[in-house]
Amino acid sequence: MTTGAIQRLLEAVRDGTLDVPSATNRLKDLPFANLGYARVDHHRQLRTGFPEVVFCPGKTPEQVAGIISRIATAGQSLLATRATAELFAFLRPQFPPLEYHPAARILFLSNNTPCSLGVRVIVVTGGTSDHPVAEEAAVTAQKLGQEVERLYDVGVAGVHRLLSQRGRLDAADIVVVVAGMEGALASVVGGLVDKPVIAVPTSVGYGASFGGLAPLLAMLNSCAAGVAVMNIDNGFGAGHLAATIGRRIALARAGTRA
16 A cells, blocks of 8 residues: 555545445555465555565465565555566466566566656675675665666775776765675775765675675674675665665755755
8 A cells, every 4th residue: 555545545535436335445454464374564665665575485486476466456566586587487477567687586566657766876796796686786776766876896806996986986875885705895985985885795705704794794893984784695675775765865855956
């Protein structure tokens, strides 16, 4: 249930095109619908401004399909993470408008035309192996209304690659840094820019990186101020946080113009 949907429902009752019992029936699943195996949150977009999100691993294809069907019936958007190509092949005949972004492993179903907020997010990676997590962050932020730019493979092993792109960092409003190994890239970027830096440690690296624990601890101990750290491989969380900050930036700019 979105703000617009509630307004249209109330206007229909006011105008006499929808009777009260019918309107009451439509509201019965607010704020959530119980499917037995899942409680679908129809109230999330109304509360947070962002659509419901489904984590696909651990759910059967039929369960994911049931959740998507319920959300689509309610006229809402949906973002699903860590989706496989096989899951998309199963779902696509049932939901033709469903998008799949294989590099990000994200499914997206929209009930409206995405509206850009004019906020620029740049996603930076240490290496090519960080791309899956970076793409999860980039696609999430983009689907939640941000303008996203990518700056990949500019890690500290050749820091001149990053410094040559300083202008692109300066032009962004928010920077997401995705890096494995020792995770030093977040501190380097944090010391160069005057904007929020969202750091994402990845599980990329040799044995002593401990599956991402070493870059996680390095990022948490960053000597650069203004660095927020997500969990290991949590590209979705970074993209969502970037969108949340971006929306506040957009609102502030609108207020300044007004």
